[in-house]
Amino acid sequence: MGKFERVKTKLNDITIIRPTVFKDDRGFFLETYNREEFAEVGITDEFVQDNVSHSAKGVVRGLHYQSKNAQGKLVRVLRGKIFDVVVDIRNGSPTYGHHLGIELDAQDAGMLFVPVGFAHGFMALKDATEVMYKVTDFYSPQYDAGIRWDDPDLRIPWPMKAQEISRPVVSPKDAVLPFLRDIISPFNYAG
Numbered sequence: 001m002g003k004f005e006r007v008k009t010k011l012n013d014i015t016i017i018r019p020t021v022f023k024d025d026r027g028f029f030l031e032t033y034n035r036e037e038f039a040e041v042g043i044t045d046e047f048v049q050d051n052v053s054h055s056a057k058g059v060v061r062g063l064h065y066q067s068k069n070a071q072g073k074l075v076r077v078l079r080g081k082i083f084d085v086v087v088d089i090r091n092g093s094p095t096y097g098h099h100l101g102i103e104l105d106a107q108d109a110g111m112l113f114v115p116v117g118f119a120h121g122f123m124a125l126k127d128a129t130e131v132m133y134k135v136t137d138f139y140s141p142q143y144d145a146g147i148r149w150d151d152p153d154l155r156i157p158w159p160m161k162a163q164e165i166s167r168p169v170v171s172p173k174d175a176v177l178p179f180l181r182d183i184i185s186p187f188n189y190a191g
């Protein structure tokens with residue numbers, strides 16, 4: 001086995017990438033990306049941009065996608081913890097409209113790989129949560145799109161009660177995103 005293990009999740013095509021963590025009496029070391037090793041687990045996408053966002057507990061970012069220059073994402077938590085959510089919006093997908101919520105924690109080196117065709121967002125579960133993610137195409141604000149975090153048809157189980165988050169902090173842009181039922185997805189399922 002190489003330095004990365006790719007683990008399936010309950011949602012088709014969404015996988016967790018588990019790096020090998022090298023621990024010693026100083027702490028630990030791990031590779032977070034390696035083109036050759038990623039190809040060995042079937043990820044040959046070219047990442048062209050790295051992003052970092054910093055959020056207080058209770059912030060919700062998303063659910064976003066780019067309608068053109070669509071982005072695959074490799075998401076990891078540098079500090080804190082998030083409830084990460086992806087929604088399958090590939091026309092013709094057997095899991096269209098299905099979503100997956102998964103906790104990603106800085107203590108656990110797991111990374112979520114989100115291919116093109118999914119809306120993505122997260123809720124920060126700790127203060128000063130820092131999320132870093134690599135993307136496979138450049139930021140294109142003119143194609144910035146998304147669906148509402150609180151879409152009544154999706155009923156995403158954001159852990160507000162469990163985390164004692166009374167009112168999520170959402171950007172004005174995200175607060176007025178459409179519901180899934182009101183969008184025409186630009187993505188098609190490739191089987």
Ligand SMILES: Cc1cn([C@H]2C[C@H](O)[C@@H](COP(=O)(O)OP(=O)(O)O[C@H]3O[C@H](C)C(=O)[C@H](O)[C@H]3O)O2)c(=O)[nH]c1=O
Binds near residue numbers: 051062064065139171
């Ligand atoms: C995404 C992005 C944003 N920006 C600028 C544009 C705004 O002035 C500022 C904040 O942007 P925005 O409110 O879109 O940031 P988020 O709400 O964290 O957006 C992200 O949220 C969810 C979690 C995602 O998966 C996407 O990658 C991304 O859409 O950063 C850039 O300059 N480059 C970028 O790639």
